[in-house]
Structure formats: structure tokens, C-alpha cells
Amino acid sequence: MKLKQDLRIAIIGGGIGGASAAVALRHAGFNVNVYEQAAAIKEVGAGIGLRPPSIQYYKKWGLLEEIERVTHKSVQIEILSEQAEVLLKEQWPALTEDPNEKWARLIHRADCLDTLINAIPSEFLHLDHKCKSIVRHGDYAEIEFENGVKVEADLVVAADGIRSLARNLFFSQAEPVFHGYHAYRALVEEAETYGLASENTLRIFVNDKVNVYLLPLKYRKQVSVDITVPHHDRTGRPNVPKEDMLNQLKNFHPDLQKIAENIDYWDVRALYDIDPVHQWSNECITLLGDAAHSMLHNQGQGANMAIQDAGVLAECLLEAETVAEALQKYETLRKPVCQLFQNLSRQFHNDKEDTFFPEKEFFENAAE
Numbered sequence: 001m002k003l004k005q006d007l008r009i010a011i012i013g014g015g016i017g018g019a020s021a022a023v024a025l026r027h028a029g030f031n032v033n034v035y036e037q038a039a040a041i042k043e044v045g046a047g048i049g050l051r052p053p054s055i056q057y058y059k060k061w062g063l064l065e066e067i068e069r070v071t072h073k074s075v076q077i078e079i080l081s082e083q084a085e086v087l088l089k090e091q092w093p094a095l096t097e098d099p100n101e102k103w104a105r106l107i108h109r110a111d112c113l114d115t116l117i118n119a120i121p122s123e124f125l126h127l128d129h130k131c132k133s134i135v136r137h138g139d140y141a142e143i144e145f146e147n148g149v150k151v152e153a154d155l156v157v158a159a160d161g162i163r164s165l166a167r168n169l170f171f172s173q174a175e176p177v178f179h180g181y182h183a184y185r186a187l188v189e190e191a192e193t194y195g196l197a198s199e200n201t202l203r204i205f206v207n208d209k210v211n212v213y214l215l216p217l218k219y220r221k222q223v224s225v226d227i228t229v230p231h232h233d234r235t236g237r238p239n240v241p242k243e244d245m246l247n248q249l250k251n252f253h254p255d256l257q258k259i260a261e262n263i264d265y266w267d268v269r270a271l272y273d274i275d276p277v278h279q280w281s282n283e284c285i286t287l288l289g290d291a292a293h294s295m296l297h298n299q300g301q302g303a304n305m306a307i308q309d310a311g312v313l314a315e316c317l318l319e320a321e322t323v324a325e326a327l328q329k330y331e332t333l334r335k336p337v338c339q340l341f342q343n344l345s346r347q348f349h350n351d352k353e354d355t356f357f358p359e360k361e362f363f364e365n366a367a368e
């Protein structure tokens with residue numbers, strides 16, 4: 001390690017991005033402190049698919065057993081019509097150098113976060129710390145929290161999500177972009193899906209406007225239900241009647257409608273992402289995860305990109321002579337792939353598409 005172990009590293013945000021960064025940097029031998037605004041890490045979100053490059057990092061960080069315990073392997077996805085006829089079956093694409101690694105490990109977002117948080121000793125995880133200002137003084141920064149605490153850091157990793165304070169202060173004042181959709185997320189018991197969910201396969205029922213995801217969480221005996229419907233209400237957590245969503249399902253298979261009707265509690269969010277950000281880093285502050293490249297869920301890459309950002313950042317810090325050099329390298333390595341997925345994720349799935357994974361073309365071309 002060329003950089004000093006006593007480098008003061010502050011991570012703002014304890015989501016999947018911030019927690020991954022803490023695990024990756026601790027594994028690389030650095031001391032880190034994580035500052036999260038919430039008073040507790042709570043179970044939020046839905047099912048996600050962790051891809052081989054992300055699982056490789058879990059393995060590197062010594063967390064393979066933990067992540068395998070709360071995931072199961074899926075080798076294919078299916079796109080189905082509104083009436084549940086299979087339109088497309090596709091293997092998950094290989095995103096590593098090994099062409100046999102065509103799979104994803106399905107997991108609930110909360111379990112993904114837990115595996116990371118559990119690997120961070122509690123004395124380095126500071127809950128109830130909402131960052132209110134960051135002032136840069138050359139090669140170090142001063143951070144102030146709403147609870148009055150102030151810290152200095154030689155490296156600030158801003159993993160503070162789509163509405164990142166650090167991005168706004170140092171890199172871009174552009175507002176998040178609303179896409180005219182609402183996402184409804186809930187968990188149901190396997191037995192309550194009328195046989196429409198498949199044990200190992202992510203199934204997406206589509207028409208030209210609506211996507212219904214059934215993602216099996218076999219290890220929980222549950223299924224994650226994620227429904228995206230067009231809606232004009234831009235409120236982040238819109239207070240809309242469930243009928244707004246149910247009306248959009250009118251032409252869908254009756255059992256899919258029943259699944260949605262039977263669910264009492266939905267987590268409903270308006271769908272936002274950000275436009276690509278030109279610069280992510282300065283001498284001592286960098287963005288990571290959604291703060292750098294928040295994307296829509298359509299390619300299932302938000303969490304994966306955050307985990308891989310963390311892995312690459314730690315590698316760059318290990319190799320570099322200075323923090324500034326490491327941050328430049330990190331940004332150069334991560335920006336192209338993250339911005340590719342940001343752009344591709346703006347395409348919603350429909351019943352006419354011939355692949356679920358348009359990124360294959362880019363990865364295959366790069367491998368030639």
C-alpha cells in the first residue's frame with residue numbers, strides 16, 4: 001500500500017454504495033467511518049439480481065458464504081405478454097471474462113445491505129448523522145452534520161444517493177429527471193402468486209406501457225412484486241390511490257390482477273434518475289453509486305454498479321501515490337460502464353423487444 005493507513009476517510013451514506021465502499025476500503029487496509037442520516041438501517045426496496053462481477057467482489061472481501069446464504073442462482077429471465085404467454089427466454093449475459101458466468105444471484109435489497117453492514121464494526125458506523133455541509137480546503141475537507149458533529153477527512157466518498165449533497169456542491173446542480181412512471185414494490189408469499197412466479201427465473205410481464213416483475217426470493221420463500229405504471233404525479237413518494245395502478249392492469253392475466261389486488265401495503269415511488277455527470281471527483285472528494293450515476297431499475301444495475309464502484313475505488317487507492325491520482329483513475333475506469341447502463345436503463349421493456357440485455361452488444365464488441 002502506497003497511501004498511508006492513517007488516511008482519514010469519511011463515507012457519507014450507508015446504503016449499498018456506502019456500505020460496499022466501507023467493506024472494500026477496510027479490506028484494503030484503510031480506516032473508514034460511515035455517516036448515515038437515518039437513525040436505523042431499515043428494510044426497504046425490492047428484489048434485485050446481483051451479477052457475477054459484484055459477487056466476485058463479495059468473494060474478494062471474504063463475504064461469499066454470507067451472500068450465498070441469502071441468495072439463489074438464476075440462469076435465465078423470461079419476458080411474458082400481459083396474458084402470461086412467454087415471448088422471450090434469455091440467459092443472463094456473461095459480464096466477466098468467463099463466458100460460463102451467465103447467471104445472477106437473486107436477493108432482496110435489504111439482505112444485500114445487511115450482509116455489508118454486518119461486516120462493518122459498529123464503532124465505525126455513525127447513524128443519525130445527516131451531512132449538512134462539506135467545505136474543501138485543498139487536499140482535505142471539513143464535514144458538518146445536522147447533529148452538530150464536525151469531522152475532517154483526507155478523502156470524502158459521497159455515497160449519498162440520487163439527491164447527493166456533494167454532487168450538488170461540487171460537481172453538478174442539475175436536478176434529477178422524472179420519467180413519468182410510478183414503481184409499486186411489495187413482497188408476497190410464494191404460495192400467493194397463483195403459480196405465476198417461477199422458482200429460479202425473473203419473470204417480467206409486459207405490454208407497451210406497464211411492466212410487472214415477479215422476482216423469486218427462494219431463500220425467503222417470498223416473491224418480490226415490482227410494478228411500473230405511467231403516472232404524471234412527480235412527488236417522490238406519491239400519495240395516489242392503488243386503483244391508479246390496478247386500472248393499468250385491466251388487460252393483464254386475471255391471476256396477476258389478483259396478486260396486485262391482494263397486496264395491502266405498497267412502497268410507491270415516482271421514478272427518477274440523473275443525467276450523466278461530467279465530473280465525479282476533485283482532489284479529495286468523490287461520488288459513488290447513485291450519487292454519481294443514479295439510473296432507472298430497467299437493467300437491474302443500480303446496486304451492482306455501486307458495489308463495483310466500491311471495489312474499483314479500493315483497488316485504485318491501493319495502487320496510487322496520492323488520493324487525487326486514485327480518484328482520477330477510479331473515475332476513468334467506472335464512468336464509461338456506469339454511463340452506458342444509465343442510458344440503457346432509460347428504455348422500459350415492452351412486448352416487441354428481442355433482447356432484455358442490450359448491453360450484450362457493447363460487452364461482446366469490447367471483448368473482440
Ligand SMILES: Cc1cc2nc3c(=O)[nH]c(=O)nc-3n(C[C@H](O)[C@H](O)[C@H](O)COP(=O)(O)OP(=O)(O)OC[C@H]3O[C@@H](n4cnc5c(N)ncnc54)[C@H](O)[C@@H]3O)c2cc1C
Nearest residue numbers: 013015016017037045046130131160161289290302303306
Ligand atoms: C429506499 C430505496 C429503495 C430502493 N429499492 C430498490 C430496489 O428495489 N431495486 C433496485 O434495483 N434498486 C433499489 N434502490 C436503488 C438501489 O438500492 C441503488 O441504486 C443502489 O443500491 C445504490 O445505492 P447507493 O448507496 O448509491 O444509494 P442509496 O441506496 O440511495 O443510499 C444512499 C444513502 O445515503 C443516505 N444519505 C443521503 N443523504 C445523506 C446525507 N446528507 N447525510 C448522510 N446520509 C445521507 C441515505 O439515507 C441512504 O441510506 C432503492 C433505493 C432506495 C433509497
